[in-house]
Amino acid sequence: MSISLETPYLDISDPSFAMQSEQLREAREQSWYARTNYGIAVLRYDEVSKLLKSPKLSQGSGKWPDHNGVHGGLFYDWWTKNLLVLEGEDHHRIRRLLNPAFSPRMIKELTPRFQALAEELISNFIDNGGCEFIRDFAEPYATRVLAILLGIDESEWPTIARLASTVGLALGVTFKRDLEKVDAAVGELYEYAEALIKDRQQQPGDDFVSRLVLASRDGDRLSDEELRNALVLLIFGGMDTTRNQLGLAMQSFMRNPEQWELLAERPELGGKAVEEVMRTNPTVTWVTREAVEDFTYQDLFIEKGTTVHLFTQSSGTDPKAFPNPEMDLLAENPPHYGFGGGVHHCLGHFVARADMSEALPLLARRIANPHLTGGDEWLPDSGNTGPIRLPIGFTKRT
Template sequence: MNVLRGISVTQVSPGIDMPYFNIADPSFAMQSEAVRRARDESWIAKTNYGYAVLRHAEVGTLLRNTSLSQGSAQWPEHHGVHSGSFYQWWSKNLLVLEGTEHTRIRRLLNPAFSPARARKLKADFQVLANELVASIVERGSIEFVNDFAAPFATRALCIMLGLPEEHWQFIADRADTIGLALSVNINEEIQQIDTAVDELYEFVETLIQERRENPVDDVISTLVTKSSTDSDSLSPEELRNAIVLMLFGGMDTTRNQLGLAIQTFMHNPQEWEKLAADPTLVDRALEEVLRVNPTTRWVTREAVEDFEFNGVHFEKGTTVHLFTASSGTDIEAFPNPEIDISEKDRKAHFTFGGGKHQCIGQHIAKADMSVALATLAAAMTDIQLDGADEWLPDSGNTGPVRLPIRFTKRS
């Protein structure tokens, strides 16, 4: 091992020097100078959990490489979790499935997350955003996660699924706990994670039974009608696992990403003012936030066979982390990498993954977050940090645990 411009480097292939990162270290930061320097020197790095791909072109190519499969299935075992409720659920949900099983379940779930459904829901999301913003805008200071991001994300999820909004706090609490499983500290938190999964299982089983007996025009009822013992339908277990995934993923990522958006605009107030002056820029503003400061810091793949790529040999079973956050500010792909919501024709970012595992819920997520950001920008200006903030580890998924802010009501 040698040192390259202050970066720990290990040589793993003849003639190829790679930076090295301990991504389990609490001090590891995706947006650090160390990661930027490493990306300048090499498209790939070695980590304590396999490789990390740093640049946009290589991330995009490897997302679609058939020699790699979804690698998140191994995440619990890599951290000493080999059994329990979370382990069983995680091993069988859509995020980690492959092959014909993945294709079939995704096809059956797709209608619930279509662009048309996202557009239809926007009016309801707007009513929710108006209510929550009205409740905070006169206060001048709030804790953004608890006062806006969590209730908005979870109540928007309830709207999408056709659930009474009274359930939002229960769902938020359990989803928040399950989110700890995406941290490198999963083994320390596994007991409470398992309990949260069990409680969501019980909630979902009751919900499914209610919809079987009294179907209504909502996503859950639609999925329940597709559930049977038929090989081309969702089995009872698949239905339960899918709904638990919706309850977890639909809340956790949206809440985190809204917090990251506010952080980004606090650091770039001129872009916030652009959005306030021209709300039609909101879709572009959201895409820029997703590119420069995503909650999904990396997506994980695993080599299903030995293969060579760009002079590096990947052995079967090797874990490969595709650093979506690093790729989003790669100057080779984005010569002006800083956030600019006026910029047109940006290359695609990979915050929602890519290939056959691209996030199934992205259209809904973009619909609710764009409504939230436009409504917030219209109501408040001069946003600043107002005390100590607290953040999840900067690992696979991140976001604020606590984000106190102060602001001025926009006149």
């Protein structure tokens, strides 16, 4: 790989590395890419847009365990076989069979339940003048939405949240240290998913899991293993990322209080709020690809096998593409890549957009002046990020 020594270098495995830092902004101004300890990082919007769709790059997340010295175990086996990392006909076939279950119509029909859930959770803490936002809202909301979608009892949400959070540790830079806990959580999720599949095979209903179990295209069906892997991905991805993204949304609005007031006045901007938060402060801070052949892009020769990280937050705030990169609910901006892009665009984006676009305006209409009160804790800023604890104070709106 031909890289000049003058090319910026970013140590993205350092827990203190920050995506929204002067170091990264200077690197993006200097060059469209940077060297990292995991390959190269693409920093600007135009290059991320083009390379996300390049047939010369394949999904690279499959190598994430190997990059961290993990070459076997339950997580490794699940990760290397799930839709997120499959390529070619395997990916196309499973996505084709999963697609009908993610019906926008079905998700829209669930909107009143999402609204009622958000109102219930807010009412539990609104008179206190403060809350621990992750514990009291983001985590139960994200997980109970998932329970509603899966057609399971909402009272089971603490178990789902615990397991999904633990699996989420695998996508951070402390992965190898947490491997034993991660593998144990995957094992429990396997058992949970297998019991759910067996139940729906015997007693199908109108829920998401039943749709998956019954899904068939041209006589083709998902095997029990493919169903299990898909459900584990949905449980992990649907809870962990939405919880993190809601926490990051609250952080963004606390930094931009005028946008919070605008959302309170105009709740119809809930969908736009989701897009702006994911553009400027996404939980998935990079999308990983791998070069499937030698090729040259602009001034850079990229050797086959090179890991290429496409930085979503950096590209989403690139001043070359966004003259005003700050959060703005009234701006007309190009599409962001918080849900990935190309053939690996997030399959569950309809769900995430629907539940968050209901939650954020309801929060804004009932809570004024949200602010940090101290004691917040955060995941590392690389890979999947977000707050672990987010204590906030606020004024109750009358």
